[in-house]
Amino acid sequence: MGKKILVLGSSFGGYHCAVTLRKLLRKEHAVRVVSSDDVFTFIPSLPWVIMGWREPAAIQFPVADSLRRKGIDFVQDTIVKADPDGNRVTGRKGDYEYDYLVAATGSELDFEAIPGLDPERGHGHSVFTVEQALQAREALQRAIGKGSGSLVFGNAQGASCLGPVYEAAMMTETYLRRKKIRHKFRITLFTNEPWLGHFGVAGFGKMTRMLEDEFAERHIEWRIDSKMAGVTPDAVELEGGEKLESDFSLIVPAFYGSHAYMGIEGLSNPRGFVIADDYLCNPKYQNIYAAGVALAIAPPFKTAVPVGVPKTGQMTEEMAGVAAHNIAADIKGGSKKRGKDFDVVCIADAGDTGFYLSASPLLPPRNKLVHKEGKAAHFMKIAFEKYYMASLRYGLPKTHFGW
Numbered sequence: 553m554g555k556k557i558l559v560l561g562s563s564f565g566g567y568h569c570a571v572t573l574r575k576l577l578r579k580e581h582a583v584r585v586v587s588s589d590d591v592f593t594f595i596p597s598l599p600w601v602i603m604g605w606r607e608p609a610a611i612q613f614p615v616a617d618s619l620r621r622k623g624i625d626f627v628q629d630t631i632v633k634a635d636p637d638g639n640r641v642t643g644r645k646g647d648y649e650y651d652y653l654v655a656a657t658g659s660e661l662d663f664e665a666i667p668g669l670d671p672e673r674g675h676g677h678s679v680f681t682v683e684q685a686l687q688a689r690e691a692l693q694r695a696i697g698k699g700s701g702s703l704v705f706g707n708a709q710g711a712s713c714l715g716p717v718y719e720a721a722m723m724t725e726t727y728l729r730r731k732k733i734r735h736k737f738r739i740t741l742f743t744n745e746p747w748l749g750h751f752g753v754a755g756f757g758k759m760t761r762m763l764e765d766e767f768a769e770r771h772i773e774w775r776i777d778s779k780m781a782g783v784t785p786d787a788v789e790l791e792g793g794e795k796l797e798s799d800f801s802l803i804v805p806a807f808y809g810s811h812a813y814m815g816i817e818g819l820s821n822p823r824g825f826v827i828a829d830d831y832l833c834n835p836k837y838q839n840i841y842a843a844g845v846a847l848a849i850a851p852p853f854k855t856a857v858p859v860g861v862p863k864t865g866q867m868t869e870e871m872a873g874v875a876a877h878n879i880a881a882d883i884k885g886g887s888k889k890r891g892k893d894f895d896v897v898c899i900a901d902a903g904d905t906g907f908y909l910s911a912s913p914l915l916p917p918r919n920k921l922v923h924k925e926g927k928a929a930h931f932m933k934i935a936f937e938k939y940y941m942a943s944l945r946y947g948l949p950k951t952h953f954g955w
């Protein structure tokens with residue numbers, strides 16, 4: 553009898569998982585995606601949206617139509633509660649039943665933890681959605697329009713997506729330098745990490761010194777082991793009393809998984825990330841899989857201020873492929889793949905240069921570590937974005953050359 557596979561989320565994890573499932577399973581098995589968004593956004597380009605170097609249309613794609621054309625049912629809805637004992641989830645519009653569930657819902661942003669951090673109700677800005685990036689663009693232009701001032705970029709305690717503020721700080725520095733007004737602005741980056749470039753994984757060899765050198769060259773000040781106390785209209789306040797004056801601040805908060813999974817014994821950890829074994833399968837509810845940011849991964853290293861583990865786009869797509877493969881193996885028989893032996897490939901853009909990184913495995917000590925700084929990395933990142941969007945639009949093969 554045909555099985556019902558329900559994929560929650562339609563971004564890097566959900567889209568890739570659903571498309572892979574459709575390829576692996578015969579038509580008698582139904583694949584359905586339920587997601588809050590019917591548009592896919594290439595999130596790594598959002599810092600360029602802040603700078604005005606990209607318009608949203610260039611990095612968005614109508615994901616619902618594309619899934620439907622591939623024989624995958626799509627419903628735009630936000631899931632508010634999972635009922636793993638009843639094999640159903642509840643959305644704002646209705647209930648959805650399944651035989652297999654894939655949680656690829658990414659994260660919710662924990663702005664409430666820090667007074668003044670919320671871009672809607674407070675004074676900080678963020679970079680997780682097109683709306684946030686456009687709001688940050690406007691605020692940054694207002695600050696620059698004053699002619700001089702202080703610009704602050706930071707990772708809050710518990711944050712795990714640590715790279716974007718490094719990128720945004722260096723892009724802003726490039727922008728100001730090109731306009732010949734760099735000398736009028738102070739740029740500061742603070743981070744929860746114990747050193748620059750720790751990235752939740754105890755760093756990537758000499759990448760730390762490369763970043764320190766780059767920041768020194770660009771005269772970007774930095775603070776490590778930072779814990780925020782709050783954001784006011786004109787300052788970011790750190791615990792310990794330091795106030796970083798700010799005419800503009802861009803801050804990455806800590807994540808929740810999803811409130812839809814939270815509090816369900818055996819399904820999620822206390823912050824709503826889905827617990828899964830090495831095969832990305834929940835140990836208690838063995839018809840539930842997790843991929844991407846929604847997956848619970850305990851921080852492997854103790855740090856003075858909490859730092860989460862990064863789950864990059866490339867890692868997410870690999871997990872999504874493994875989750876799809878393992879569900880197909882459950883249904884058709886066959887061996888399962890391991891899903892947590894992570895490698896990482898990533899490029900951080902710095903405005904007029906970039907940092908390329910490839911590491912295997914993700915955590916040290918490693919068998920392979922390649923990092924290079926240069927203009928080539930900057931152009932590779934641009935080329936990758938263009939290829940990725942074209943691959944969605946025209947069905948080109950996937951590649952991981954320039955995440």
Ligand SMILES: Cc1cc2nc3c(=O)[nH]c(=O)nc-3n(C[C@H](O)[C@H](O)[C@H](O)COP(=O)(O)OP(=O)(O)OC[C@H]3O[C@@H](n4cnc5c(N)ncnc54)[C@H](O)[C@@H]3O)c2cc1C
Pocket residue numbers: 560561562563564565566586587588589595596597598599629630631632656657658659679680713716810812843844845846863864865866867868897898899900955
């Ligand atoms: C600014 C920025 C820059 C980045 N740069 C890079 C980079 O250069 N390279 C890299 O590899 N990674 C980068 N990342 C990380 C990358 O974007 C993430 O790894 C990736 O988005 C994770 O994909 P995901 O599918 O797990 O979650 P998400 O992309 O967060 O997607 C979650 C999906 O679930 C849906 N959803 C959420 N909640 C619900 C709900 N309750 N019900 C139904 N649907 C729901 C959403 O609508 C969305 O479709 C960056 C991240 C940011 C924020």
